[in-house]
Amino acid sequence: MGSSMARGDIENLATDFFGLFESFKHAPFYHIIIEVSLLLAVVWLLFFRKPRPIEKKLTEKEKQELIDEWQPEPLVPPVDSNHPALNVRVLDGIVGKTVEIDGRKSLNFATFNFLNFVGNQRIADKAIQAVQKYGVGSCGPRGFYGTIDIHLELEERLAKFFSCEEGIIYSYGFSTIASIIPAYSKRNDILFVDEGVHYAIQKGVEASRSHVKWFRHNDINDLERLLAEQDVLDKKNPKKARTIRRFLIIEGLYVNYGDICPLPRMVELKYKYKYRIFIDESVSFGTIGQTGRGITEYYEYSIGSIGGFAVGSSFVVDHQRLSAQGYCFSASLPPLLAAAAIEALNIMEEDHTLLFETIMAKSKRLHKKLLSIKGYIINGDEISALKHLRLTNSLNTVGRLEEIVQFAQSRDITITVARYLTDEHHLPEPSIRLILNVEMTDEELEFLCTVLQEALVKVTA
């Protein structure tokens, strides 16, 4: 029924084909070959030819042209000659409770000299003895005859002071934490880091190449949130979770903020979520706690030299002797600095309670006095000997703070604006970092507050 094609049409079609077939038989041979080749060529073009990439083969001449044309950037960009780092105050002499700048003496509230060990005669004598016994430099890394018996003594003393099994010392404060973190935390591990940590810790974290989770400064709830999130991920893939190490990195007393970390809660969470804690006690060592043992003592669980150290159980600390780069590949601490540190520890152990009680009490008094000056915001715990001073809101610029510092200098008080590099992870607000020396008298503290008050008036006028 659907055959609209007449029977004749079909016959015509058949005849045509038959004719075609007949013509093949009569065609000259070469004709057939050409036709077949063309057919094969079409089939090949359609199905088998791969698109050839356009190869950029440059001739030698072109390469040379590119090389001649290429202009690199200058090695360094131009720098502003008024930058504060290029116009620092130059000191002379011992930088203790007072400091001499351009012939004038001023009270020093700027250097990290909490216990006033700088210039201490006992420490200086011990250091001189060390020079007379060992010379100045140690001439080698720890592995190759750079280990001097005084290093071993210092490590033992530090471990004993903190009631830990073992201690290890480094020759540079910055590299201590920057070498320790990558020694333990590798690519697959997770680091929970407080946002307010100082730059050396940030660099250590970067060098470790681990996953980093930043939590808001001193915000234990934020930390719990992150830990809970990670826990959920762990439950989904328990096999992988068993190979990921976790670390919490915090400071005892934050250099950039002056406040203390909530350690007890963090230790509770440690046992719940199974992470290990690294505490950087650069500032809390020697300033808080009944005997200066830092934050662990403050919560009752448990120098004026250069260098850094780490203490802990032997299991943990020993690993650094082979894998911490700043320890293995660098010259060891000069013996005179080690001798000074040992003597400082001696003084701390002898004098104990009085020295540390005094500094905590004076910090509290200073805190109260500073709070009474209207117009400043004081950051930092009241017992912390390190405080940050800011102006209110929009007034708080580096320029105004520098003016305050200059005014104070003219009145013979040395203070400093805290310096940071612009690529900090969480750049703190501009501030003046005030550091209390345990030997400061109440009159001197009063004088400081008076000067700060006058400076404020001058700057906000």
Add this chain to the structure above:
Amino acid sequence: MKSTNFRMVNKNVEINYDNNNKSKSIDEDDLQCEEFEETPLYAAVLTYISYAILCLFGWLRDFLRQSKIEKKRGAVDPNASLGFVPLYQSYESFYTRNMYTRVRDIFNRPIASVPGPQFELTERISDDYNWTYRYTGKTVSAINLGSYNYLGFAEKTGPCAIDTINGLKSYAIANCSTRSEIGTQRYHIELEQLVAEFLGVESCIAFGMGFATNALNIPVIASKGDLILSDEMNHISLILGMRLSGACYQTFEHNDMNDLEKKLRAAIVHGHSRTNRPWKKIIIVVEGVYSMEGSICRLPQLIELKKKYKAYLYMDEAHSIGAMGKSGRGIVDYFNVNSNDVDILMGTFTKSFGSAGGYIAGKKSLIDHIRVNSHAHTYASSMSAPIVQQIISSLQLLKGPEGQKRINQLADNARYFRRKLVDMGFIIYGNKYSPVVPMLLYMPARVTRFNREMLRRGIAVVTVGFPATKLLEARVRFCLSAAHTRQMLDAALEAIDEVGTDISLRYSTRHKPQRLKDL
């Protein structure tokens, strides 16, 4: 297995050691003459077999410890049973437990005196195969061929020590502040000016630690979008600095200028390998003297290449400042080139000046930029007064006749020691003028035995193996000093001769094995 090929710059097969120490012709080929003899086949095979046997025994011991047949030694994790993820994977500490601990006594030897040409080692004895030590309280005297004391400034008496003590009295030990805040003292500025003058450049900046100088300042000079071409044997502080900077880095074969040129051309022509964007700048990083190889960088060719391709050159002179060159000004002095041709000169004060710290020197614009942006300048404590005073005193001494005497003595000692060792038939790597003399030992057991035998004969040496060197090329590295007398060197050579014969260390096929008494 990659065998080290026999590479020499000049085509002479014989290394000419002139007996006459004076009037050396300043022939560039001669200055760059280095030797890296090929590893003999039997040594390579035996070394691989040694490591295989050590691994087998390691696995056996681990198995015994796991199945409690043997007691577990070493520190134990106090939190082991509480469900924490183990701090170290067991395969990571396999090497530490089973290979390193067995020979631990040859490393980290404590000393009880100044690290001069002769020193006192504290005697320590282990009753349980190096798991624990006890100190007997006695000391052992030994000749020091291990410390970096090239010009002999590790002294406890003398003008430098006196100056240091005076510096301590006037300035106390620490400043407790950073350079950019309130930690800059007049002596820092004096030091930087002196060093800049000494090196013949515009300006200089000094830091408290050599390792940190590299690691914290390379990120200031290089950043994302730059390319760094570094020699494959560069120190780990340079590599850390390169990693932290965010720039891309490629390595070129050790001291191979043809390979470097090829890579430079490819870099400029093709740009970044994925995006094809042109590089913002290219920095070549090399060291003056390579402390493990004993070789010296090819500075004249590097300067030529850098000018031709508009790259920048960073030279780390940790081991060469003070030790090389007619007046101790480093490799620039050694090859007699213009110090302004090297864009960034870096060095340390630990090795030749008997102190601690590092510096970077160059044009004022570069140094100002570093001052503003450096991590160490902004966050690290400024250098201690006695340390700086030692550097200043030794620098001033170097300019005078006493300094020149030390420089010449070091050069003499280096040449003499190396010549004798080579003539005895040991394989020695590196440049014939370098104060670092590495001698190849290959097998791990020989390394350990050599070290212990030498100490028994009163010579303290530094032996290094994997992972500080390639697996096959374990070696002993002698660091010569201007303070070594001819007698000390002869005593050392005798000991090496004896031990070398006992353990069959004369691997060289280029030089006939001979006893010291036959030379």
